[in-house]
Amino acid sequence: MTARTRLMNRFFLPRRAGRAARLGYAAVLDGQTVNLHAELPDSVREADRAEILLSRRHQRFRVPARVYAARDGRLLMDAAVLLGAAAGGVSVTPGRWKLRLRVSSGRRSRTLPLLLVEQTTPLSGSTGPMKYSPITADRYRLGRTLRGDARVVCTKAAPAAEVINVYIEHARIEVDLRILGVRADAPWAELVAAGRSVECPLDEVEPDVWRLEVPLAEMLPSTGQREHWNVMVHTDGRAPLRLARRLHDVQTPERVFAMRKILVSPLRGTLMTIEPRYTPAGNLRFTCSDESGAE
Secondary structure: OOHHHHHHHHHHHHHHHHHOEEEEEEEEEOOOEEEEEEEOOOOOOOOOEEEEEEEEOOEEEEEEOEEEEOOOOOEEEEEEEEEOHHHOOEOOOOEEEEEEEEEEEOOEEEEEEEEOOOOOOOOOOOEOOOOOOOOOOOEEEEEEOOOOEEEEEEEOOOOEEEEEEEEEOOOOEEEEEEEEOOOOOOOEEEEEEOOEEEEEEOEEEEOOEEEEEOOHHHOOOOOOOOEEEEEEEEOOOOOOEEEEOOOOOEOOHHHHOOOOOEEEOOOOOOEEEEEEEEOOOOEEEEEEEEEOOOO
16 A cells, blocks of 8 residues: 555545535546546535536536435445547546535535545456547546545557458448648558558548558568468558557457458469467568468
8 A cells, every 4th residue: 555545545535524415426427528436425415416626727517426325324326437538428527536526405505525535446347448438548547645535647649540440342442531639631551560561541531530451462472381460550650550450448458350361363373371469469461471382
């Protein structure tokens, strides 16, 4: 236990227990929705209305919350706060946002801190928590102050190239992708294997969606050994971005998003097996094998 945590648990939390709502569950689900469940202090006897307040500097947003009585008479609160204007939610900007609960009864209202005593531990399994918004790749996570107050920390998307879809036909492979976190007016792709590279254009098939036609004829192995091709996306004046699929919640993308391999004839008299796949890190990779003996 860190000194900061000891100070919070031994000094601040005992002194604030009767004046704050205590969160029993707090997590960011689907990468952009904050789910909250809290118990109100005994000093709150009734509440007709409730709302979550998000504030940072001079910005403030209100989101409805539900307050209800448990069987033992305790007042409980549930709320779901959708974040991000692109998702139709609260348009939070990068930074740390305070989370508080306002409860009202008649004309009276009261604002309560939301205490995050313990971080909610996600369940283990084939899927895990979404770390990033699937729409913008912005990151939202829950933190807490030294006094134990819950807060939302918003971080803008880092530059990335994200796979949208892979189309595999009899003798053709196309990849649709998005470029996140950086402006890209005229991007282009580069397929890279050991000691080899092939430059490819990207066509904008709809706003902010780019399509790559995989150059199968130029990917025939030159040594007779299997070759592994990675895809790098270039934007003006920046380091290339490795094309990957990371905006998901699965633990094993190489298994869950497995794709079929195909046998093609990229050049007359040759056969090549090409297998599109994802690495454990989510990077898109094409493994090519020279099938000798073709007529």
